[in-house]
Amino acid sequence: MVITDELVAYLEKLGRIELDDEQRVKTKKDLQDILSYIDTLNELDTDNIEPLSHSFPIFNVFAEDEVKNGDMRDEVLKNAPESQDGCFKVHRTVE
Amino acid sequence: MMKLSEMTGIEISKMIKSGEISVKEVLQDTFDRIDKTEKTFNCYVTVDKEYALQQAEKVQKLIDSGDLDDSPLAGVPIAVKDNICVKDKLTTCSSKILYNFKPVYNATVVEKIQKAGMIIIGKTNMDEFAMGSTTETSAFKITKNPWNESKVPGGSSGGSAACIAAKESVIALGSDTGGSIRQPASYCGVTGLKPTYGTVSRYGLVAFASSLDQIGPLGRDALDCAALYEIISGKDEKDATSMEFDKFSFSDIKNYSLKGKKIGVPTSYFGKGLAPDVKQRVLESIEIFKSLGAEVEEFDLDIIKxxxxxxxxxxxxxxxxxxxxxxxxxxxxxxxxxxxxxxxxxxxxxxxxxxxxxxxxxxxxxxxxxxxxxxxxxxxKAKKLIQDAFFKAFDKYDFLVGPVAPDTAPSIGENLSDPLKMYMADIYTVMINIAGVPALSIPCGVDKGNMPIGLQLIGKPLDEKTILSAAYEFQRNTDFHKQCSPLL
Incomplete structure (x- = not known):
């Protein structure tokens, strides 16, 4: 796998991140080193192996849909960079 | 009288309960140490003395009335990694993006330790969002290894391991996604447990990699870690991945004999890249297990690569x-x-x-x-094969033993510029998280530069008891865990 400038730019876009020029050069090299090493995984035969997403079998966990912690609006908004009238305040999203 | 800094949490709690010393006096002793050495070591993002004293007052009353008689760590100061939510207290994950974040609820583990009468004294420094193995990626400060200020404490729970080694706390909570409790425990000469996935609630742990993250204890010995594990473990309806299992009881680990127990030693843990001193100390430790009656056998775990x-x-x-x-x-x-x-x-x-x-x-x-x-x-798919390899080993062995990390703590700055080098040093620890099994790091001596080395004990799923018992038995017969930094 070869890491190109285009791929780095695409990954920045996917992650909603913008690197500066210096970081971009370093990141391109680091991602290349890491992925070249990660590619050793291709040597491992995984034919007919089921992917394992969870370490131990877990079945659906059901619970009644009950509110137990109450209305914490004011507390939650204390952490908001900006709020107004009990809501998070953001830039205009619809022109 | 023994110095408080040389005592374990369980010993200190006993003294408090017998009235020999008050919760506040224990706290003051810890604060004095923080005042003396924190400027040098930078273990904490936040130390909150006022909050600690408020908790101490309440806990002292509960101890005096006998309500905490059954709680083995009541009155003991504890440090909490800064990715675990404490209500209304700064919880930054050592990241600028959470520099001012104060959670509106407590993590389940925080509720549990406070109910058990433990006193939270502060939040410890870590790699940003637990991503790193040196605590150098923290946005706020560089934690120094209390054994040698020019070395890293390991990571990502570097502050939690360092504060115990520096005697700035008695015990601590960390989190382990790929070795983040065991590797700093190894580098700082303390004991640390990564429990089976699903035994400790992750509710209130800021998520890094949800299928691998697990909260666990770090302490001065295996018995303290076992006591804290008993307190924090258990099914929690707020974490749907937490499991139902038989309650662990820390006092059970005292009734265990290594006689006839079968220990597996993965030869692949001793390959290229393992520092000679680390290899030597680990092999010596295996001889100690043999002398205590265990049978040791080597086996291949080639999937490690x-x-x-x-x-x-x-x-x-x-x-x-x-x-x-x-x-x-x-x-x-x-x-x-x-x-x-x-x-x-x-x-x-x-x-x-x-x-x-x-x-x-x-x-x-x-x-x-x-x-x-x-x-x-x-x-x-590889995860499945890695887990199968462990399960196959556990058909034959009671537990596995090997090194925690290929070498002792690197110098500050040494690994930061080369992420691949840093990632590769995680080789002995990440497998355990992938398989979901429990593992423990205990001190087993030092290298030529007098830096601590950790021994890793790997257990079957939900069998914390065996590895903690074996570690307890090891520590009863050795004093590596009592050795401390020459800087203190």
């Missing part, structure tokens, strides 16, 4: 998804911006450090269209 690639694919994939919540709107750092997209991009670009950005990008890559099967799905 695929552990690090598998781990970084899975961990980064989950991380990029978990970290998408930081947007500069709901909480934390928010950059000046022109429009909403600008808010997201600028807040994240200015708020995250480079290691975090790198992992977000790697995670997005392995999940992106066209690469998902080749990387992410491939890693999930």
């Amino acid at each position: 695929y552990a690090v690639p598998t781990y970084y694919i899975i961990a980064c994939a989950e991380a990029c998804s978990n970290l998408s919540r930081y947007d500069g709107i709901k909480y934390g750092y928010s950059a000046d911006s022109k429009n909403i997209l600008d808010t997201f991009i600028k807040s994240r670009s200015e708020g995250f450090g480079l290691e975090v950005k790198r992992r977000i990008m790697l995670g997005n890559f392995v999940l992106s269209s066209g690469y998902y099967d080749a990387y992410y799905n491939k890693a999930l």
Whole structure:
């Protein structure tokens, strides 16, 4: 796998991140080193192996849909960079 | 009388309960040590003496009335890693993006330790979002190894391990996604447990890689870790991945004999890259287990060479998804911006450090269209094979023994410039998280430079009892865990 400038730019876009020029050069090299090493995984035969997403079998966990912690609006908004009238305040999203 | 700094949490709690010393006096002793050495070692992001004293007052009353007689660590000071939520107390994950974040609820483990009468004294420094193995990726400060200030404490729970080694706390909570409790415990000469996945609630632990993250104890010996594990473990309805299992009782680990127990030693843990001193100390420790009656056998665990690639694919994939919540709107750092997209991009670009950005990008890559099967799905299949290899070993052995890390603590700055080198040093620990099994790091001596070395004990799922018991037996017959830094 070869890491190109285009791929780095695409990954920045996917992650909603913008690197500066210096970081971009370093990141391109680091991602290349890491992925070249990660590619050793291709040597491992995984034919007919089921992917394992969870370490131990877990079945659906059901619970009644009950509110137990109450209305914490004011507390939650204390952490908001900006709020107004009990809501998070953001830039205009619809022109 | 023995100095408090040389006593374990259980011993200190007994003294408090017998009235020989008060909770406040124990706390003051810890504060004195913090005042003396914290400027040098930087173990904490936040120390909150006022909060500690408030808790101490309440706990003293409960101890005096006998309500905490059955709680083995009542009155004992504890440090909490800064990715575990404590209500209304700064919880930063050592990231600029959460520099001012105060949770509106307690993590389940925090509720549990406070109910058990433990006193939270502060929040410990860590690699940003637990991503790193040296605590150098913290946005705030560099924690120094209490054994040698020019060395790192390990990571990502570097502050939690260092504060115990520096005697700035008696015991601590950390989190372990790929070795983040065991490796700093090893580098700092303390004991640390990564429990079976699903035994300790992750509710209130800021998520890094949800299928691998697990909270666990760090302490001065295996018995303290066992007592804290008993307190924090158990099914929690607030964490749907937590499991139902038989209650662990720490006092059970005292009635255990190594006679006739079968220990497996993976030969692949002793290959190229293992420092000679580490190898020597680990082999000597295996001889100690033999002398205590255990049978030791070597076996192949060759799949180890695929552990690090598998781990970084899975961990980064989950991380990029978990970290998408930081947007500069709901909480934390928010950059000046022109429009909403600008808010997201600028807040994240200015708020995250480079290691975090790198992992977000790697995670997005392995999940992106066209690469998902080749990387992410491939890693999930490798995960299955890695777990199978452990389960096969556990058909034959009671537990496994090997090194925690290939070498002792590196110098500050040594690994930071080369992430691949740093990732590869996780080879002996990441497999355990992939398999979901429990593992413990205990001190087993020092290298030529007088830096601590850790021995790793790996157990069957839900069999914390065996590895903690074996460690307790080992520590009853050795004094590596009592050795402390020459700087103190």
